[in-house]
Amino acid sequence: MTTAVVRALGALAHRAAHAHPEEPCACPPPLVLADRADGTVVRSGPVVAKAHAPGTDGPGLTGRMALASDPCLSGVLLAPLEPRPTALLHDRPVTLWPHGDPVDPDEPDAAPWAEAAALLATLHRTPAPPGLALPPMRGPAKAARAVARMRAARPDDPAAAPVLAAWHRLPPWARGEAAPPAHRRFLCHGDLHLGQLVRHPAPDGPWRLIDLDDAGLGDPAWDLARPAAWYAAGILPPDVWHRFLDGYRAAGGPAVRPGGDPWPELDVPARALSVQTAALALAKSAAEGRTPDEVEQAMVDACARIASLPPELGTGHPS
CATH class of the missing domain: 3.90.1200.10 (Aminoglycoside phosphotransferase (APH), C-terminal lobe)
Structure with missing residues (x-):
């Protein structure tokens, strides 16, 4: 992962989190939540941006996002902010999601x-x-x-x-x-x-x-x-x-x-x-x-x- 990738993902998440992202705000710097071969995940405030793995099957990812967006599964799957990938970052599709609190590994x-x-x-x-x-x-x-x-x-x-x-x-x-x-x-x-x-x-x-x-x-x-x-x-x-x-x-x-x-x-x-x-x-x-x-x-x-x-x-x- 490079600083440029984190910066780009943080900017995408920040824009999605604010109605007027160009205005000054008190958001903390982007936070890297995961950085693995299968994806890089960066949070900005209430939004998470994920760059999926290189070579990700585009139609397959779109179908999976449509599944997560389906109202029949709203009580099971966290729905994305957009039903399709929103950007490409170094040929990696990027998706946007609301942030949720994970399981506490200390408990x-x-x-x-x-x-x-x-x-x-x-x-x-x-x-x-x-x-x-x-x-x-x-x-x-x-x-x-x-x-x-x-x-x-x-x-x-x-x-x-x-x-x-x-x-x-x-x-x-x-x-x-x-x-x-x-x-x-x-x-x-x-x-x-x-x-x-x-x-x-x-x-x-x-x-x-x-x-x-x-x-x-x-x-x-x-x-x-x-x-x-x-x-x-x-x-x-x-x-x-x-x-x-x-x-x-x-x-x-x-x-x-x-x-x-x-x-x-x-x-x-x-x-x-x-x-x-x-x-x-x-x-x-x-x-x-x-x-x-x-x-x-x-x-x-x-x-x-x-x-x-x-x-x-x-x-x-x-x-």
Whole structure:
């Protein structure tokens, strides 16, 4: 990220926040909220400007923004200020959003797992708006990119072997090589974690889902897969997992059966998210010249357990 990019995004957000942006104001300087390969996010007052990743699929982004703007999902998704990208910045589309307060990382006991589950269930239950061209949910594609990144960072490294073994045990659709089963095509967020929730209006408004860069049609179990994988790896406490799962079921979510064992539906997506998380952990630790930390190693160990299971155990609890 360059200072020029931050300045340009801050200026776009500032103009959107003021009826007369040319007049003097007391706004603080633009604040960088995120700077990753998949997007740079800058806040000015009540508005956030996001420069999406280079090479972003323009029609796909437009369809996702139309989805977030649809009144049927106003209680689930944070709507953009404009229903389409508003600018191009170094060939990167820019979108404008209202600012919301994120989950407080210093208060893990107050994390809104049940609220996130209810939002997902409502999203999954909502029919796709008629006439809206939506791309496939990008969760499997993100997993494939994570594995490719690990391979580039750790070529021929034995540490990557269990992750690759677990990856090759997944069916083609979970590796992004084929469409999911036809009966599992619902509206999906595509990249659910607690960083994708904000309160709007801040600070006490209801929770809303943000960041729809990976949203689309697909298997709704994918949206439950990250917490499921963390639970199976021993990272997410059982009471938190059950609060999330019970909240999803209570809200009528279709990703899993209403009661009983949820793992027949969750097994493959949870395994894929285990691989994705472990692959990113190995790539990141290699780039930083260090060994994986305890949590990162737990996900690599989970992949080793997945790879050690007999081939006929394609479903069930992935522990």
